[in-house]
Amino acid sequence: xxxxxxxxxxxLVDFSVCSALGGDARETLAGLSRGASPLRAPPLDLPxxxxxxxxxxxxxxxxxxxxxxxxxxxxxxxxxEDLAASIxxxxxxxxxxxxxxxxxxxVGGLSVTEAALAHExxxxxxxxxxxxxxxxxxxxxxxxxxxxxxxxxxxYTVSTACSSGAKVFxxxxxxxxxxxxxxxxxxxxxxxxxxxxxxxxxxxxLASDPCRPFSAERRGMNLGEGGALFILARGGEGPARLxxxxxxxxxxxxxxxxxxxxxAAAAMRGALAQAGLGAADVDHVNAHGTGTRxxxxxxxxxxxxxxxxxxxxxxxxxxxxxxxxxxxxxEAAFALFALREGWIxxxxxxAPLDPEVSIRVCAERTALRCAVVMxxxxxxxxxxxxxxxxxxx
Numbered sequence: 001x002x003x004x005x006x007x008x009x010x011x012l013v014d015f016s017v018c019s020a021l022g023g024d025a026r027e028t029l030a031g032l033s034r035g036a037s038p039l040r041a042p043p044l045d046l047p048x049x050x051x052x053x054x055x056x057x058x059x060x061x062x063x064x065x066x067x068x069x070x071x072x073x074x075x076x077x078x079x080x081e082d083l084a085a086s087i088x089x090x091x092x093x094x095x096x097x098x099x100x101x102x103x104x105x106x107v108g109g110l111s112v113t114e115a116a117l118a119h120e121x122x123x124x125x126x127x128x129x130x131x132x133x134x135x136x137x138x139x140x141x142x143x144x145x146x147x148x149x150x151x152x153x154x155x156y157t158v159s160t161a162c163s164s165g166a167k168v169f170x171x172x173x174x175x176x177x178x179x180x181x182x183x184x185x186x187x188x189x190x191x192x193x194x195x196x197x198x199x200x201x202x203x204x205x206l207a208s209d210p211c212r213p214f215s216a217e218r219r220g221m222n223l224g225e226g227g228a229l230f231i232l233a234r235g236g237e238g239p240a241r242l243x244x245x246x247x248x249x250x251x252x253x254x255x256x257x258x259x260x261x262x263x264a265a266a267a268m269r270g271a272l273a274q275a276g277l278g279a280a281d282v283d284h285v286n287a288h289g290t291g292t293r294x295x296x297x298x299x300x301x302x303x304x305x306x307x308x309x310x311x312x313x314x315x316x317x318x319x320x321x322x323x324x325x326x327x328x329x330x331e332a333a334f335a336l337f338a339l340r341e342g343w344i345x346x347x348x349x350x351a352p353l354d355p356e357v358s359i360r361v362c363a364e365r366t367a368l369r370c371a372v373v374m375x376x377x378x379x380x381x382x383x384x385x386x387x388x389x390x391x392x393x
Contacts, residue, residue, distance in 0.1 A: 007274055009390065010173055012230050013183075013238040014086035016079045017333040019226035019320045020053030024082050027056075029337055032345040035365055037210045037318055039222055042192055048201050049208040052192055053224025053321030068144045070109035070135045071191035071225070079187065079229040080148045087149045087185060090231050094182040099151035101142045102171050104164030104188035106325030108138040111193035141189055145229075153181045159325060161379030162288070163247075164188055165228070166328025166387050170245035172232045182234045188329030189227030196324065197223060211291030211322075212349030213315035214300065214361045221290040224321020228329040240336045243277065243372065243388040246270025250382035261302030264288075264376065267384040268306040271374065275388045279307045282388070283370040284344050286331045288378045289315025290322055299376065300357040307374075312362050318348035328377035332387055335373040339391045343367050 018024065020038045021031025031038065039051040058074035060066075065077075080087070091099055112135040119127045134140050139157045146155050158164045158171060165188020172184035200206050200223060207220035232242060247270060250263030272278065285307065288299055296315075303313060316334055323330050338344050343365055350363040371391055378384045 007177060007244065009241040009243050010176060011233055011236045011238045012240045012242055012336070013090060013233050013236050014083060015228060015230040015333055015336060016082035017228040017330060018055055018075055018078050019330055020055060020224055021319055023056040023078060032319065032334065032337065033365065035346045035348055037348055039210045039321055042197065044194060044197065046197060050197065050206045051210055051222050053222065053226065053323065055226050065144065065147065067131055067134050068140055070112045072105065072109050072141050072189050073144050075189045075191065075227045076141050076144050077148070079227055080145060083229055083231070086231055090183050090233060091150045096150045096152040098153055098182040100153040100172060100175050100181045100184040101146050101151050101155040102158065102168045102184055102186045103142045103145065104158045104168045104325045104329060105138055105141060105190050106159060106161055106164055107190045107193055107196055109136040109140060110195055111191060112136055114194050145185060149185060151185055160383040162322070162324055162327050163377045163379035163383045163385040164325035164328060165330065166245070166332065166375065166377035166385035167247060168329065169232065169242055169387050170247055170385065173242060173245065176232065176234050184232045185229060186232055187227060187229035188326040190324045190326040191225040192223060205292045207291065210349060211318050213289035213291040213317055213347060214296050214350045214354055214357045216352050216354040218291045218293065218296065221292050221317070222321040224323045226320060226323050226330055227326040228333040230332070237392060239392060240339055241390045241392065243390045244271045244274030246274060246386045248384045250384065261298045263382045263384040264299055264302035264378050265306050267386040268302065268374065268376070271386040271388045277372065277388065281372050282307055282311055282374050284338055284368060284373045285311055285313045286335050286373065286375045287313050287315045288376045289317055291317060297354065297356055299378065300359045304359050309359050311360065312344060312366060312368060313359050314344055314347040314362050316345060319345070328375065328385060331375045331377065332389065335375045335389045338370045338373050339389060342369055
């Protein structure tokens with residue numbers, strides 16, 4: 001068996017978040033506390049009914065950056081605005097060349113290309129100003145963030161479906177521990193588009209009403225948009241620490257999880273091993289918990305096999321929708337909230353719990369003092385990541 005060495009925890013200096021629950025961290029935390037689903041019908045012409053997590057209205061980019069204009073770019077700009085002071089201090093401390101930018105996304109600016117192709121079909125030409133590279137490209141969000149922040153270190157995008165926003169933590173940690181950089185701006189962003197909505201509908205996994213992860217009455221998932229950014233550094237103080245990240249690739253199927261949860265369990269064990277912790281050290285799990293029949297049952301079995309049946313588990317996707325490449329980052333922010341606030345949100349809609357889900361799913365907001373929180377993100381193709389976060393030292 002491969003031995004995963006324990007590594008030193010890295011400070012998370014600061015973070016920002018934008019979701020259907022609110023346009024910033026304060027509003028998002030308030031939405032988590034209320035525990036009422038904001039999901040609603042998307043403003044798209046679709047041949048089926050569903051509800052989604054839609055971010056509040058976002059301002060257009062300034063004229064100097066208008067070439068990047070897209071919904072994902074607007075989310076990045078909002079997240080950067082809330083984190084600008086901390087990012088500026090980080091760049092000043094370490095130097096721009098020593099600060100990396102690593103973002104996860106699954107969709108990128110695909111909605112802009114959809115609109116551009118519709119324009120071409122109507123008028124015979126792409127719209128003036130359309131820029132495939134800077135508006136559609138998966139790397140465009142990172143280029144925009146680098147331009148805003150002054151970070152000039154390594155810059156790249158992770159796109160491994162729904163694990164993207166979690167795997168960026170592992171990527172950044174490797175760069176820092178290898179001495180390539182001293183800090184990194186990491187996160188995940190995604191927005192809604194026709195392609196993903198129709199694609200998930202074609203897989204027969206979309207629900208027409210708010211999803212109910214782990215419930216006996218769950219009928220499928222909902223999609224969402226949003227994101228989160230974090231500053232990870234070699235040294236400094238902040239609200240939390242990255243303790244470890246476990247990654248696995250079981251490659252069982254293009255869109256179905258491994259039936260025994262082998263990849264999910266391997267990722268969770270890898271995170272524990274890297275952090276030098278045991279199952280009993282984990283106080284709470286933010287589950288991937290999409291609300292589909294296969295995902296929830298298999299993930300519950302994997303959690304039980306690694307962490308036991310009593311650790312408090314919550315899925316927050318009924319409050320945000322499944323934000324795809326942003327999910328790992330968004331739910332990492334929720335893990336940091338749990339560490340800081342002394343409570344965990346309810347897993348909305350989980351009651352009545354599926355009797356085959358033999359883990360402790362908390363359907364209501366629960367007071368809980370957390371020292372270590374695990375966040376799971378499991379993607380298509382068997383790309384899995386589990387991240388462990390702890391409070392400040």
